[in-house]
Amino acid sequence: MEYSTQMNAARRGLITKEMEAVARKEGVAVENLRDLIARGQVVIPANKNHKTLDPCGIGRGLRTKINVNLGVSKDCCHGETELEKARVAIELKADAIMDLSCYGKTAEFRRRLITMSSVAVGTVPVYDAVGYYDKDLREITPEEFLGVVEKHAADGVDFMTIHAGVNRETAARFKKTPRLTNIVSRGGALLFAWMELNGRENPFYEYFDDLLEICRRYDVTISLGDACRPGCLKDATDAAQIQELITLGELTRRAWEKDVQVMIEGPGHMPLNEIGPNMLLEKKLCHGAPFYVLGPLVTDIAPGYDHITSAIGGAIAAAHGADFLCYVTPAEHLRLPTLEDMKEGIIASRIAAHAADIAKGIPGARQWDDAMSEARRKLDWEKMFQLAIDPEKARRYREESRPEKEDSCTMCGEMCAVRNMNRVMGDPGPV
Structure with a gap:
């Protein structure tokens, strides 16, 4: 039988080859996995055009997964080096790779990455839009933003960070809530600036239904980005962060109505004692959708050692319910990571994920x-x-x-x- 997405198949009682592969790797009953996907508590990022993918599941009852960020920038535009990082990351058992490229021949790099990658590949389309259209940010139209999403989806991207929650309501809350580090999300800052420059609603929020149609067509998992994630301990769990999280919960339900798989992105920098309550908030407000966290980094004073501050926070977050850890390297806040930086970040994140799996009682951990x-x-x-x-x-x-x-x-x-x-x-x- 034909199905549009993994969630659509699960809701129709179908078991896909991707579900069978994930169940085998995780040692869980495929029927139980199917039911969790149907409820949105597990996702399998698996674009129909990613032919080399060995799928993995992210969410409730499964091993905590880790993601590796890489990509080319204007200051470090070395595609071959980044592809070598991807190869090593896969050898080191990373579960996903995010291409954060924002300069140069991004489409060529992205396609090569997808072709050689056996793990899920993610992107942040708004990063690519400015370079792709070669025009000022304020001049990019909503249709052009969605056009980049369509191109990434057609290329085979499995999941995309979409900062749809930083709408005008969230932006107003942010402006009323003084912050020490303002907005530190690159994508969030770009969209906030676009809204301020144009006096318009966030295009990913305003045209969310159009976005869902693209994701449904290719079975792209939406990773709802946290534009207002805290960039320092002082800004953690403030009104802007929570306002955005409430909006992400509303968008999650809208995505599920279209059978589109969803993850939620979270903090950021956060004191140890706030991590557990934040995990509970996300699961409550976003209806049990898988949670994807950057860190959290539990102190702001350790440049050069942020793979450690992140691993501490990641272990606590995952033990309290986070499902997906974005690695942090020793180069965080300082420069583009080297191959060795990447390795240290991966190992630190894998240790954090495994420690959490023991605490969560994941079978076999x-x-x-x-x-x-x-x-x-x-x-x-x-x-x-x-x-x-x-x-x-x-x-x-x-x-x-x-x-x-x-x-x-x-x-x-x-x-x-x-x-x-x-x-x-x-x-x-x-x-």
Whole structure:
């Protein structure tokens, strides 16, 4: 039977090949997965034109997923370098890649990325619009904004960040609510500026139904962007952020009426104690739709280490219900990330996601840790390396400082508690 989107199929009781693939990878019953998709609590970003995709599910009861941002800018316009990052990101088990390109031959880069990517690819069409039309922001028409969405969808983009919630009502609330860092979302700032320059409604909000028709045609998942996400701790959970979230909840229902899959994007920078309540708010106001967070970064004082501040916040957010973590690298706030920056960001995000999956009781999550603990008890170094989230780094650290006794390390040597307890307890030690 024909179906228009994964949600449409699920609501008709159909099981698609994408649902079967996700259920297999997650170890869940495909009928249960189908029902969650029908209710909007799980999405499978899978554009009909993305032929190389190995689909993944995002949402309730599934492993926490991570996204990697990359792309070309005017200052760093090296497409081959960014494609190499994408290749390495996939090797490092990223679940999705967002192309944030905003300069140069963006269409060529995007198509090459989609062709080589086995994971879901996302974009932010408003970034591309200014460069694509080569005109001042204020002169871009609503039809032209939607035209870029159509081009991205036709190319095979699986999910798109659309800042439809920063409408004139949200903008008015923002202007009445003093902020330390104003609007830090690039897409949100562009659309806010467009509205101010033209005295008009946000085109993605005004023509949301037209946007939905495009997404339905190609089965593009909408990632409803958080233009008013806090850019510092002081701005967290303010009136503008919550006003936008309420609007995103209303837009979610409108999308579901058209069988269009939806994710919700969230903060941002946020104190530790506000993360849990924010996750609850999103799930309540947006009807259980999957939540996609940038971080949250739990302190503002760590440039060069924001992959750590983000991983702390990401673990807490996911443990409280967030479903999708956008990685942050050590280069955040400083420059375009290098390949090594990207790797550090991915590993930090994967650690956060896995820690949260253990807390959420995701089936099979703890088995990995238990296997590592067994290898440590046996001082089975090779098995430890195989199980490590970053085997290369673990091996390198071991080789850089070899112990006198192979069944120890240079921290404790003959005083190694594990080694001595094995001898006392009669355990075999290394195998």
